[in-house]
Amino acid sequence: MGPEPREMSPEPVVTSRADRVAVTARWVLTGHRSGTPELVPHGTVVVRDGRIEDVTTAEVADARRIRLPGNSLLLPGFVDVHSHSLNGPLFRGMTEDRSRAGTQSTLVYDVLMPVGDLAATTMTDDEARAVYTASLLRILAGGTTTTVDVFRPRHRAFLDAARDVGIRAYGAPYLATRTVAGVDAHGTPVTRESDGPAQLEHAVQLFREYDEGPGGRIRVMLGPHCTDTCSPAYLAKVLATARDLGTNMTIHVAQSRPELAYLRRHHDCTPVEFLARHGICGPDVVAAHCAFATPDDLAVLASTGTPVACCPATFVHSGRHVSYRTFVDAGVTTGIGTDGHSLTYLEELRVAGTVAKLAAGGPSGVTSADLLRTGTEGSAAVLGRSDLGRIERGARADLVGLTLNDPGLEPVLDPLSTAVWHSAGTGVDLVVVDGAVLVEQGRHTRIDAAAVRRSANAVVERIWETFARASPPPT
Numbered sequence: 001m002g003p004e005p006r007e008m009s010p011e012p013v014v015t016s017r018a019d020r021v022a023v024t025a026r027w028v029l030t031g032h033r034s035g036t037p038e039l040v041p042h043g044t045v046v047v048r049d050g051r052i053e054d055v056t057t058a059e060v061a062d063a064r065r066i067r068l069p070g071n072s073l074l075l076p077g078f079v080d081v082h083s084h085s086l087n088g089p090l091f092r093g094m095t096e097d098r099s100r101a102g103t104q105s106t107l108v109y110d111v112l113m114p115v116g117d118l119a120a121t122t123m124t125d126d127e128a129r130a131v132y133t134a135s136l137l138r139i140l141a142g143g144t145t146t147t148v149d150v151f152r153p154r155h156r157a158f159l160d161a162a163r164d165v166g167i168r169a170y171g172a173p174y175l176a177t178r179t180v181a182g183v184d185a186h187g188t189p190v191t192r193e194s195d196g197p198a199q200l201e202h203a204v205q206l207f208r209e210y211d212e213g214p215g216g217r218i219r220v221m222l223g224p225h226c227t228d229t230c231s232p233a234y235l236a237k238v239l240a241t242a243r244d245l246g247t248n249m250t251i252h253v254a255q256s257r258p259e260l261a262y263l264r265r266h267h268d269c270t271p272v273e274f275l276a277r278h279g280i281c282g283p284d285v286v287a288a289h290c291a292f293a294t295p296d297d298l299a300v301l302a303s304t305g306t307p308v309a310c311c312p313a314t315f316v317h318s319g320r321h322v323s324y325r326t327f328v329d330a331g332v333t334t335g336i337g338t339d340g341h342s343l344t345y346l347e348e349l350r351v352a353g354t355v356a357k358l359a360a361g362g363p364s365g366v367t368s369a370d371l372l373r374t375g376t377e378g379s380a381a382v383l384g385r386s387d388l389g390r391i392e393r394g395a396r397a398d399l400v401g402l403t404l405n406d407p408g409l410e411p412v413l414d415p416l417s418t419a420v421w422h423s424a425g426t427g428v429d430l431v432v433v434d435g436a437v438l439v440e441q442g443r444h445t446r447i448d449a450a451a452v453r454r455s456a457n458a459v460v461e462r463i464w465e466t467f468a469r470a471s472p473p474p475t
């Protein structure tokens, strides 16, 4: 039997209520145009066709109304400029207490990479998609509306999960000409060759399959792993390819002492000098971490317009102060990333602020407003996106609504300071991405998050059980 005949109806000519969404909050943070935060009290943001149509204090008709309750704060969605969504569920609780003799060497090469390899080789596509989906749902519910994710295993599973979840995602599959097999007695990485050209070809294929273009929600970047795992010729080829495709690239830079040692031994320079020497810099090269950047390195990053993804929390556990203000003050385009360490962006901002104050030995201009600006407009600039990270007419409609209705937060005398320094990222009530309401009243609107989480947890527990059997602790 064929399908039932359907009555034809003319195309609607009148905007229906469902086409427009109007979100009202006690305070709306629209931006920082004059250098100070601009808060609209009792403001309403009108969203249509994925963009912000208006910001008003007047009544809005012909729209679906969402009124955030009580002490509510509507912010531009956060932009996480460097994450590994798999690392949150995969490594949480398993790395923080490790002794690392003041370096990241044993963490990156003894735990992160082998367990990551195990995950890559033992997860099925469906299992990987479940873990990615669970993680992205949590990231979204933590207020991140754009995430840059650098990932190794199961590339399509990540991109499919991002599509399902509705988050704005820049996926950067790892590329490398060498993989690290461990570290030698001096802490220098021991590497073996890997098939970089085939990986690049695969990434280009992913770009053609998934990338939605400059205004799209899903983008594919190129993600060469690090300065110690990619040859200069390869990096030049990757950057030229990214530019041909019209996308960005991102690379870990100056993230560990073994990397510094490798660059000194083989190239007699710092990682940033290495990139600059080979022309691997510019506004479309997002340098992640730069935790060991020297003052000269900072000057190179600033003068070449190379943006930095600063991830303070991930370095806290190795006792290193990586202050985002160091980069900002040097004139570097600076955004804040979580490195997958925390999936709650406001928690990352609070740590970023605390670390910056400790590093400076004083408050030194580190305010909640500055942190919020860096995590929204600043991070958007790292991606070359002036249409993200602000609430103004024409910008993409990526919004986060917080409610600060908690005995530990009330009375709310200063909503920005309360949100950053005290809320710990709880109270995310609403998340809108590209005009779509993905979290409402704290609940996901599209996906059964509890079911996905159960599947994902089982996968991760199995990977660690396998790792423990293969690498029993010394007796």
Ligand SMILES: [Zn+2]
Pocket (backbone or CB within 6 Å): 082, 083, 084, 150, 252, 288, 339
């Ligand atoms: Zn990273």
